[in-house]
Amino acid sequence: MEAEPRDLLSDLPDDILLHIFSFLQVKDILCLRILSTRFNKTLCTATPSFCFSDHYLHPHNCSCTHIFDFMFNTVPKNRPHALIINRVSFSCFCNKPEHRNLHKQWIIQLFKLKPSMFYELSLDYDLPSIFTSLPKFQSLKVLKLNMNQLHSVNMLPQMKLAALETLHIKSIYSLNGLLGEWISQSFPFLKHLFLQKIIIWAVKPDFTIRSSSLVDLVIHDLRSPIPVRIMAQNLRTLSCFIRERVHEYNTKFVLESCVPNLQSLTWVGRRVGVDLETLKNLQVTTNPRFLITRESKWDVLIQLFQAIRSARQLHIDTDVLRQWMRRTIMGILEESVSLKNLSHLQIDVVG
Amino acid sequence: MSSSVEAITVLSSDGDEFKITVSAAKLSKPLNWMLEDVCFSDDCDEVPTIEVNSKTLVKVIEYCEKHAPRANSGASDSDAEELKKWDIEFMKMDVKDILFHILMAANYLHMEGLYDLACQTAADLMKGMTVSQIRKIFHIKNDFSSEEQEQLRRQHPGCSFD
Incomplete structure (x- = not known):
């Protein structure tokens, strides 16, 4: 002992x-x-x-x-x-x-x-x-x-x-x-x-x-x-x-x-x-897990997020997926807020 | 997006495989998050590693499995009493060095109940003890110079040393 x-x-x-x-x-x-x-x-x-x-x-x-x-x-x-x-x-x-x-x-x-x-x-x-x-x-x-x-x-x-x-x-x-x-x-x-x-x-x-x-x-x-x-x-x-x-x-x-x-x-x-x-x-850090809604776009986002997780585990390059994800988040942001003057946007996904 | 599996498999830091039921894993926030993500779906065969050694993980899982039914459904007072007794027995079996691994693991796995229980147990070991008794129990080396020691003694006349 x-x-x-x-x-x-x-x-x-x-x-x-x-x-x-x-x-x-x-x-x-x-x-x-x-x-x-x-x-x-x-x-x-x-x-x-x-x-x-x-x-x-x-x-x-x-x-x-x-x-x-x-x-x-x-x-x-x-x-x-x-x-x-x-x-x-x-x-x-x-x-x-x-x-x-x-x-x-x-x-x-x-x-x-x-x-x-x-x-x-x-x-x-x-x-x-x-x-x-x-x-x-x-x-x-x-x-x-x-x-x-x-x-x-x-x-x-x-x-x-x-x-x-x-x-x-x-x-x-x-x-x-x-x-x-x-x-x-x-x-x-x-x-x-x-x-x-x-x-x-x-x-x-x-x-x-x-x-x-x-x-x-x-x-x-x-x-x-x-x-x-x-x-x-x-x-x-x-x-x-x-x-x-x-x-x-x-x-x-x-x-x-x-x-x-x-x-x-x-x-x-x-x-x-x-x-x-x-x-x-603006740099947006968002965690899709918190953002689950019935709206279809979020579902796409969640699927993308999961795809990135799987890809990472299999050591596959996730760049394309990440770009997709950013575009989807951008789309959601544009719908909810007006970002007319935004010249620089960086989105990080945490989770 | 959690899959329909009932138990998940995790690796300890020693590389051993452990099964833990989904309801028990939910007691830990990080494990719960993993469950919500894709880590345990059927098409993913990578087993996540938990940075806890096998000896400790056995105890942590034992605690989770015992507490899971109550945490998930809410139970009567008599059950709570019984669980409290079980907790005391559970901590009794531990030699001191595993207690500290459990402390670290409960902190790392964000398991409030186990963390409090382990801290309480460690505190109970110190309670009412003299300074030299505590040093002996926990193998704490006295690294004060004799002047410092003397000064601290004078500042704390209420403390018993031997």
Whole structure:
């Protein structure tokens, strides 16, 4: 059984190690730092993060006291570069009534505790009031907020986080439609924006994201009755995953000349809902598997895709097939969008 | 476009052939994608290779076959209880080195259930242990200098060493 005493645990990549740690209690995680430089590094330097998960935060095994101890004694002494609060919400935190209030206090305390020392904050927590605390997190580079359930939130109109480069927002109801303006004005150096499960309530003629720093934008299930206008001079990649069967919201995206540097567009959804009237340079990455419809052209495309796969396996040259495929995709694109001014089009097929 | 076959054949990284039922293969995202593509249609006789060694693949397939019926149909609570017990037994049989191969394989094959189970098992081995016990269990070499070690000890007074 025992072949050689090889240290396989230390060979694991950081993300697997961190996932293992997420099943441990805070006090156990902290002790792991003393094991070896590899562990000290994973926990403090390379991926400096602390993960809390709800696995041990249930009523039978409440570790609220450890978390308090961690927050008020360990964190100020050790100064983590990142704090990842993972999968914690009131419903699964701890059911002891006397602890419930403490949780709220704990979160509030967390924001009081010099939040300027965090570079990354992931909050998977029903805490809409986080938005009012955000201006304190001036050192944040990465901010990931998942409200778990749809929440209408109050955005502070005049806040600024100058260091922020990556923003993920999930499950938000923008009742006053201010989300676009908030993103446009609050993060002057934002590079990566990820929006998921966002519902816009219409009060304005359009929902605009305006940013000169934005490089890539991923939109996953955004429902808006008004056109979504993206004005980003430096945007390189845009990926839209639009859910089907949402008839009441036929979200339309207006890009026009606002994204002169767009190089890659990934569109997953039945109809390409992008207006590309003046776009000059476009590289479409499409995965036909996601685009299956009853329309015959797509069937042709799928057959072509399969033919390429088979040909590749038999080591047959696929150039002719690929050209065919591009032409078919072109045909589909031309039907759905107007590409009058397009001078250069490159289509890559992934899968 | 998946074909009507009920089981597929895959190769391990050691080159051995393994059969896995379609419903079990669906637990893995990459395998599921392969199924949707043409990899397993009748006119294609190339067997795809999975970068997992034979010893590990046997375990992974065993897990898939056990969990497939529930994942595909949804089962009663009593079944879920039984499955949980089975999971615990399943992980018990593992010597430590195969556990890490299973971790890597579950991560590589995008099998959430198995990945969580394996991570949980690894975490359970560390829980409540002293630093030197963990080092012994996982063969972790202490590569700190004595000053660093001393400093870390001072920073973490709550940790037990021996």
